[in-house]
Amino acid sequence: MRRLPLSLLAASMMLAIGTANAATQTTVPAAAVKTAEQLRDKAMNDNTAYDIVTSLTTEVGARLAGSPADQRGRDWAVAKFKALGFDKVYTEEVSYPLWERRSEHAEIVGPFPQTLDLIALGYSAGTPKGGITAEVVRFDSLDALKKADPASVKGKIVYVDVRMERHKDGHDYGMGSAVRVGGPVIASKMGAAGFLLRSAGTDAHSRTPHTGVTGFRDPKEAIPAAALSNPDADQLTRIVAYGKPVSLKLELDCGITGTYHGANVIGEVTGKKHPDQVVAIGGHLDSWDPGTGAIDDGAGVAIAMAAGKLIHDMPQRPDRTIRVIAFANEEMGLWGGRAYADKHGAEVKKFQLGTESDFGARKIWRMSASVKPEARGAIDQIAKVLEPIGVAYDAKAPGGGGSDLSQMHGKGMAALTLTQDGTDYFDYHHTANDTLDKIDPKELAQNVAVYAAFSYMAAQADGDFGSAPGAFKNDGAEE
Structure with a gap:
């Protein structure tokens, strides 16, 4: 056969390689980008999410995993998904x-008798009837506790x-959280009371x-464990600083009483071209019991539900399925997320992209992603749609998928992290002040808008994100 000149052959090979590379790139069609911009703008003036979180926190209230409100919350979620029209x-x-x-109660017995405001921690053991009274030993860091002589800790609080x-x-x-999760376990192993x-x-x-x-998982290893409010911690620290032995009485009525069977609640908007391929978004349905779980994580459930609803109400279904997951019992160990990953991890390749909202309800200001290199162009397209509403793209940071969906990311799901402004989040987190008034409807x-736009673009993308x-x-990324 006739041989091509070397320069023409090289050019042909480069063209072939370029065409092959272009074919492997994941991109979002221009029409889908335009639709995502319209979804974004519509969402910015939509009150669906605020109505949802108002309903949840008013009609159900606090949703401690395993409590009677747990079942009420699940019933609410099933009914709400259906009312919103999910397929x-x-x-x-x-x-x-x-x-x-x-119940929980604490008081300093000496040298300056007074009560302290505190709350028991999840998986804490209860105290014997009548409580325990013991000397307090203070540490200014978790490392200091780790390095302490066990004899200085044994029998003390x-x-x-x-x-x-x-x-x-x-x-x-x-x-x-490292102090709260790990500290009690370390203290228990050292013989603390x-x-x-x-x-x-x-x-x-x-x-x-x-x-x-x-971090307790075995009730036999648990000891009574509780958190002091900041002003009460200040007071205890001042009293310890006097240098006199500080005796404290602690009474906690709490503990593990059996096994509970809850559930993740899931709503889907079925894709018209690839119904078995999934964009996964969500929040966790449970909350701690002092407040009504508005920012942690009623807001996350509401954001994901509302984003799914906006996409559902479009004239045509998206190409891929939008799956909204209201996870069970995130607060005491990612139980819903772990169960979901155990059940669906083997089919991770079907998951196009995912993330969970679990950091309050302030504006999202940063996006990061864990995707294959060939999908970075599509992430750039998503970033450009989100930039006008205040979201910056950090191309160097990974995307972990949020709390529960971090478990699917660990199995290999391509994931985003969408970070809200958390400046004041930990003022209210896990307290009686986690209530609806902390949520601004516009924020x-x-x-x-962020969740609806990215979910739709991911659903319409030509190509995958590398799951x-x-x-x-x-x-x-976060574990």
Whole structure:
């Protein structure tokens, strides 16, 4: 056959390679970008999410996992998905230990008798009837506790005094939650009689302690554990500073009483071209019990439901399915997210892209992504649609998928992280002040605009974002 000149052959090969590379790139068609912009703008003036979170926090209220309100919350979610017109509504069972809180009380016996405001932590053991009275030993960090002589701790009430500060991205919570989760376990292994911490929160002047989960999983290893409000922690710290032995009486009526069978609640807008391919979004339906769970995480459920509703109401169904998941019992160990990943992890390749909203209801200001390199162009397109409503794209950071969907990301799901302004989030997080008045309807609507626009663009994309078993292992995203 006739041979091509070398230069022409090279050019032909480069053209072939370029065409092949172009074919593997994931992009969003121009028509879908335009529709996403229209969805974004419509959502910015839509009150659906605020109506949803108002309904949830008013009609159900606090939703402690395993409590009677847990079932009421699930019934509410099923009914709400159906009322919003989702094409398919169903539940998937999630089982977990049933931990119950009944009462808590603490008082300093000496040298200066007085009561303290505190709250029991999830999976804490209860005290014997009549409580326990023991000397307090204070540590200014978790590391200091780890390095302590067990003999200095045995039989005493350990108090870890670490103060969180406000940050837009809320990064101090990593430190605060580590004390709350890990501190009681360490203290128990050292023979402590009980555990207290300064609340993992940033409100300096409110006597509202912040609850949250401990790392206890075996009731036989648990000790009584509770969080002090910041002003009460200040008071205890001042008293300890006198240098005299501080004796404290702690009474907690709480503990694990069995196994509970709850459920994730799921609503779908069925895709018309690829119904088995999924864009996954959601929030967690449970909350802690002192407040009504408005920002943690009624807002997340409302954002995802409202985004799905906006896409559902379009003249045509999206190409891929939009799946909205209201997860069970995130607060005491990601039980809903873990169960979901156990059930669906083997089919991770069908998941186009996903993320969960679980950081309040302030405006989203940052987006990051874990996707295959060939999908970065599509992420750039999504970023350009979100930029006019205040979202900056951090191309260097990974996307973890949020709390529960981090479990699917760990299986290999391509994921975003959409970060709300968390400057004051930890003022209210896990407290009695987590109530509807903390949500601004306009800010909530901006969240819906972000979720609706990105979900639609992902559903319409030509190509995928790289979901595959183990695809993003060790990418540095949150676990």
